[in-house]
Amino acid sequence: MARYIGKRIIYMVITLALIATFTFFLMKILPGSPIASADKLSPEQRAVVEARYGLNDPLPVQYFNYMFGLVQGDLGVSINQFKGANVTDVILSRMGPSAQIGFQGMVLGTVLGILLGMIAALRQNSWVDYSSTVVAIIGISIPSFVFASMLQYFLGLKLGWFPVALWKDGFMSSVLPSIALAMFPLATAARFIRTEMIEVLGSDYITLAKAKGASGSEIAFKHAFRNALIPLITVLGPMAVGILTGSLVVEQIFAIPGIGEQFVKSIMVNDFSIIMGTTIFFSVFLILVILIVDIMYGIIDPRIRLSGGKS
Amino acid sequence: MEKILQVKDLELSFNTFGGEVKAIRGVNFDLYKGETLAIVGESGSGKSVTTKSIMRLLPESSAEFKNGEILFGGRDLTKLSDKEMQKIRGKDISMIFQDPMTSLNPTMPIGRQITEPLLKHQKISKTEARKVAIDLLRLVGMPKPELRMKQYPHQFSGGQRQRIVIAISLACNPQILIADEPTTALDVTIQAQILELMKDLQKKIDTSIIFITHDLGVVANVADRVAVMYGGKIVEIGTVDEIFYNPQHPYTWGLLSSMPSLDTEDAKLYAIPGTPPDLLDPPKGDAFALRSEYAMKIDMEMDPPFFKISDTHMAATWLLHPDAPQVEPPLSVIERMKKFPGSRYYEGSAN
Numbered sequence: 001m002a003r004y005i006g007k008r009i010i011y012m013v014i015t016l017a018l019i020a021t022f023t024f025f026l027m028k029i030l031p032g033s034p035i036a037s038a039d040k041l042s043p044e045q046r047a048v049v050e051a052r053y054g055l056n057d058p059l060p061v062q063y064f065n066y067m068f069g070l071v072q073g074d075l076g077v078s079i080n081q082f083k084g085a086n087v088t089d090v091i092l093s094r095m096g097p098s099a100q101i102g103f104q105g106m107v108l109g110t111v112l113g114i115l116l117g118m119i120a121a122l123r124q125n126s127w128v129d130y131s132s133t134v135v136a137i138i139g140i141s142i143p144s145f146v147f148a149s150m151l152q153y154f155l156g157l158k159l160g161w162f163p164v165a166l167w168k169d170g171f172m173s174s175v176l177p178s179i180a181l182a183m184f185p186l187a188t189a190a191r192f193i194r195t196e197m198i199e200v201l202g203s204d205y206i207t208l209a210k211a212k213g214a215s216g217s218e219i220a221f222k223h224a225f226r227n228a229l230i231p232l233i234t235v236l237g238p239m240a241v242g243i244l245t246g247s248l249v250v251e252q253i254f255a256i257p258g259i260g261e262q263f264v265k266s267i268m269v270n271d272f273s274i275i276m277g278t279t280i281f282f283s284v285f286l287i288l289v290i291l292i293v294d295i296m297y298g299i300i301d302p303r304i305r306l307s308g309g310k311s
Numbered sequence: 312m313e314k315i316l317q318v319k320d321l322e323l324s325f326n327t328f329g330g331e332v333k334a335i336r337g338v339n340f341d342l343y344k345g346e347t348l349a350i351v352g353e354s355g356s357g358k359s360v361t362t363k364s365i366m367r368l369l370p371e372s373s374a375e376f377k378n379g380e381i382l383f384g385g386r387d388l389t390k391l392s393d394k395e396m397q398k399i400r401g402k403d404i405s406m407i408f409q410d411p412m413t414s415l416n417p418t419m420p421i422g423r424q425i426t427e428p429l430l431k432h433q434k435i436s437k438t439e440a441r442k443v444a445i446d447l448l449r450l451v452g453m454p455k456p457e458l459r460m461k462q463y464p465h466q467f468s469g470g471q472r473q474r475i476v477i478a479i480s481l482a483c484n485p486q487i488l489i490a491d492e493p494t495t496a497l498d499v500t501i502q503a504q505i506l507e508l509m510k511d512l513q514k515k516i517d518t519s520i521i522f523i524t525h526d527l528g529v530v531a532n533v534a535d536r537v538a539v540m541y542g543g544k545i546v547e548i549g550t551v552d553e554i555f556y557n558p559q560h561p562y563t564w565g566l567l568s569s570m571p572s573l574d575t576e577d578a579k580l581y582a583i584p585g586t587p588p589d590l591l592d593p594p595k596g597d598a599f600a601l602r603s604e605y606a607m608k609i610d611m612e613m614d615p616p617f618f619k620i621s622d623t624h625m626a627a628t629w630l631l632h633p634d635a636p637q638v639e640p641p642l643s644v645i646e647r648m649k650k651f652p653g654s655r656y657y658e659g660s661a662n
Contacts, residue, residue, distance in 0.1 A: 203413060204410060204413040204414040205413065205414055205417070207368055207408065208414045208415070208416075208476070209427075210368055211480075212400065212427055212479065213398065213400040213431050214397070214401075215394075222419075223416050226418045226419075227418050230418075300418065301417070302417070302418060302463040302465070
């Protein structure tokens with residue numbers, strides 16, 4: 001197991017280096033510069049700023065300087081968005097709200113989705129089943145920003161249950177964005193669990209469990225559930241991505257001072273080091289999620305338990 | 312002998328999109344205490360459905376009892392609620408399935424799978440159940456049972472898994488054990504071991520076994536009595552000697568002739584011509600008539616009743632009617648009949 005994780009960490013580092021390289025050059029290819037819009041600067045001032053952030057160095061030099069800093073854990077400083085603030089500090093200070101709504105959305109979505117899928121499978125072709133299908137289709141097909149606006153309008157404005165936007169009322173502020181983010185994992189989990197439960201319930205070992213005298217609920221929870229969970233783990237990774245990309249939009253709509261909101265703004269103003277830093281941060285996050293997913297496989301499915309570096 | 316299970320005039324249909332599939336069309340048999348009754352027949356003859364209906368393991372949404380009863384311990388199993396059936400399943404009647412590779416839960420340690428029926432049906436603690444489970448594993452010939460309790464099904468071979476399934480089925484000392492082709496998915500050497508084990512266990516715990524198979528070699532090895540099923544009905548039932556050495560139904564003749572034997576001199580293996588009947592629309596009269604070279608006019612018109620050959624032997628064929636002409640069974644069957652005292656071809660004790 002330790003050897004396996006070690007190997008995975010090496011792969012992670014390689015992946016990260018590639019992502020950093022790609023993002024770096026992509027950014028440089030794009031037109032615009034962090035100070036392009038600063039009209040008030042005189043040419044002399046412009047030159048001073050460019051020299052300070054190394055924007056005039058040859059590209060390879062800039063690249064190696066950046067990568068060298070990255071290896072040391074230095075993500076650089078913000079050029080214009082946060083005026084000289086350390087990128088790591090910026091990200092860390094922004095992480096709280098993002099992590100909170102992301103986590104809440106993920107948990108809410110998967111738990112409700114699993115429940116919905118289970119009920120749909122156990123009451124196959126009943127009205128519960130059909131309504132869960134409808135919920136799942138809505139969850140997948142309505143973009144999170146549409147859903148977020150609907151939540152704001154109905155639950156926020158009309159009913160006044162939750163604040164419409166901003167991050168001022170602690171948990172209450174996080175409810176609507178969490179729900180908006182939960183829709184995608186909810187829909188995905190519901191569909192996966194339903195399909196898988198139906199298949200598992202038709203398998204031989206379920207018949208054997210029945211032949212042992214197990215009751216309906218024992219069969220569903222003791223025998224079928226764990227087996228039906230296995231494929232869901234596979235989509236946990238993509239689901240985390242969904243939460244992440246969803247958060248870019250959702251944080252904008254709800255005006256939440258999170259990483260997503262800051263990331264979008266940094267792209268608009270060409271703040272190179274913030275874009276780089278956030279991309280790397282997101283990449284690390286996703287790679288970690290995938291690693292966790294792989295380890296979870298082994299916990300839930302004994303057949304793919306990892307041992308000694310062999311798969 | 313004490314009758315432990317009586318199946319009377321059982322009729323069961325599946326409601327499908329295509330219509331009503333009459334899978335069991337009037338099955339009668341008794342199971343005696345301590346005996347092994349083999350049910351043989353080709354795919355689709357209704358042998359599995361019959362036993363699954365005894366356990367009530369068929370999907371309630373499509374399978375429907377049309378007629379008849381299954382009497383066990385004074386109760387009609389076809390009428391019990393699902394709750395009541397749960398108390399019988401795994402305790403009084405248990406089942407072994409065909410494919411050991413898929414009949415164990417892949418994500419549950421086998422120890423828990425064995426203790427499950429114990430904890431369910433008997434008032435014992437987890438530690439006691441664990442002890443019983445270890446004893447059961449030892450009983451079915453699993454080496455180092457203590458160490459293997461925590462392992463998962465994928466860590467066992469096919470034969471071992473079937474031993475585990477057998478251990479599960481025996482956990483509560485059932486009165487009836489239904490084995491649905493328990494050796495079909497195993498290779499031949501393991502087959503022999505599992506059959507030996509089952510015979511051995513039956514002596515030890517004195518349970519009645521219903522053994523479903525399409526392998527006549529297996530039948531000869533394990534059964535006391537044999538029921539031959541065709542087209543959702545039992546066509547012949549008798550002791551194993553009566554079925555093997557004095558068969559009366561043309562379908563049984565066909566089955567026996569299509570079994571390769573060491574004395575078979577001609578290289579060509581006999582196969583019964585034609586295909587099994589479509590139970591969506593069962594043929595009138597004897598379901599086997601269309602494939603039988605012995606079919607008479609009446610076979611196309613009327614279902615044959617059971618004719619008694621001996622106290623233990625019955626067959627449903629018009630050939631046994633007093634007015635029916637004498638026919639010659641296939642040569643290989645005559646060869647068999649020559650060895651059976653009481654058959655018309657008996658030649659005295661052979662050898």
